[in-house]
Amino acid sequence: MEIIEIETKKVRIAAVGDIHVKETDQGKWIEYFRTISRQADILVIAGDLTDTGHLHEAEVLKEELKSCTIPVVAVLGNHDFERDQQKAIKKILESDQVSILDGEAVVVNDIGFAGVKGFGGGFDRYMLSMFGEQGIKNFVQEAVDEALKLDRALAHLENSYDNLKKVVVTHFAPIKETVVGEPPEIFPYLGSSRLVEPINRRQVEVVFHGHAHVGTLEGETSAGVKVFNVAKPILHKAGFPGDFYIYEV
Numbered sequence: 001m002e003i004i005e006i007e008t009k010k011v012r013i014a015a016v017g018d019i020h021v022k023e024t025d026q027g028k029w030i031e032y033f034r035t036i037s038r039q040a041d042i043l044v045i046a047g048d049l050t051d052t053g054h055l056h057e058a059e060v061l062k063e064e065l066k067s068c069t070i071p072v073v074a075v076l077g078n079h080d081f082e083r084d085q086q087k088a089i090k091k092i093l094e095s096d097q098v099s100i101l102d103g104e105a106v107v108v109n110d111i112g113f114a115g116v117k118g119f120g121g122g123f124d125r126y127m128l129s130m131f132g133e134q135g136i137k138n139f140v141q142e143a144v145d146e147a148l149k150l151d152r153a154l155a156h157l158e159n160s161y162d163n164l165k166k167v168v169v170t171h172f173a174p175i176k177e178t179v180v181g182e183p184p185e186i187f188p189y190l191g192s193s194r195l196v197e198p199i200n201r202r203q204v205e206v207v208f209h210g211h212a213h214v215g216t217l218e219g220e221t222s223a224g225v226k227v228f229n230v231a232k233p234i235l236h237k238a239g240f241p242g243d244f245y246i247y248e249v
Helices: 030-041 053-065 088-095 133-161 184-189 194-201 234-237
Strands: 012-016 044-045 072-075 098-100 106-110 110-116 166-167 206-209 217-218 226-229 245-248
Touching: 012 030, 030 044, 030 053, 044 166, 044 206, 053 072, 053 088, 072 110, 072 166, 098 106, 106 133, 110 133, 133 166, 133 194
Parallel strands: 012 044, 044 072, 072 098, 110 166, 166 206, 206 226
Antiparallel strands: 012 245, 106 110, 217 226
16 A cells, blocks of 8 residues: 655744844834844744833834734743833733743744743853852842743643644743854853753744844754754844744754
8 A cells, every 4th residue: 555645834933032122223124124024934932022122122022023924922031021021021922823931821823932031140050059148149030930830831732732743932042052153251141951851852843032142043852853043133143034044844
């Protein structure tokens, strides 16, 4: 008996981080989002949506995103937290087309997306431990909380859907490999290995992050999960057409 394999159509994800939209950017991003819409099925933005966390910047981005005709999945970055207006920024940007994830999950085109900002703390055996002054403990606790939020979002996808491919979006890096290129002295502020445990255990397909503007494009976790640093400056320097990265799932 002849076995006929039915080819499953791949979904094209366009990924970018650190777009840093300014108040003066009206009209700057329209063609950018139109180009992405022609070449991809989903747009992922890995944090630092605004330049200084100003609500006017979020309003500008909201208008620019109207030129994007595909679903958008994003997380906030440290710049979006600068003025402590992150909740308002999330509210401004979210729509039927745009999902801003902060410990939540969403399914788009039969792909599950889980997203958090993440936090610092360092990597591997140099990861900061919860010992010493209260300030240090608070810093580490923030990284632990972000990892727990990611785990809950991934668990929701696992418990609600069968055989769903899972994509993680963060701003801070989950592995050291994709921040290499930055000064080693600031590695603890660029990400944390605490994010890796749920990524490995929940069998994630791929991870997109930003934040490290002069880091490294590609790496992988200890379990072989692909990780991409899609900070826009990295994509631009690497010569990617349009300054976005296309990944097929």
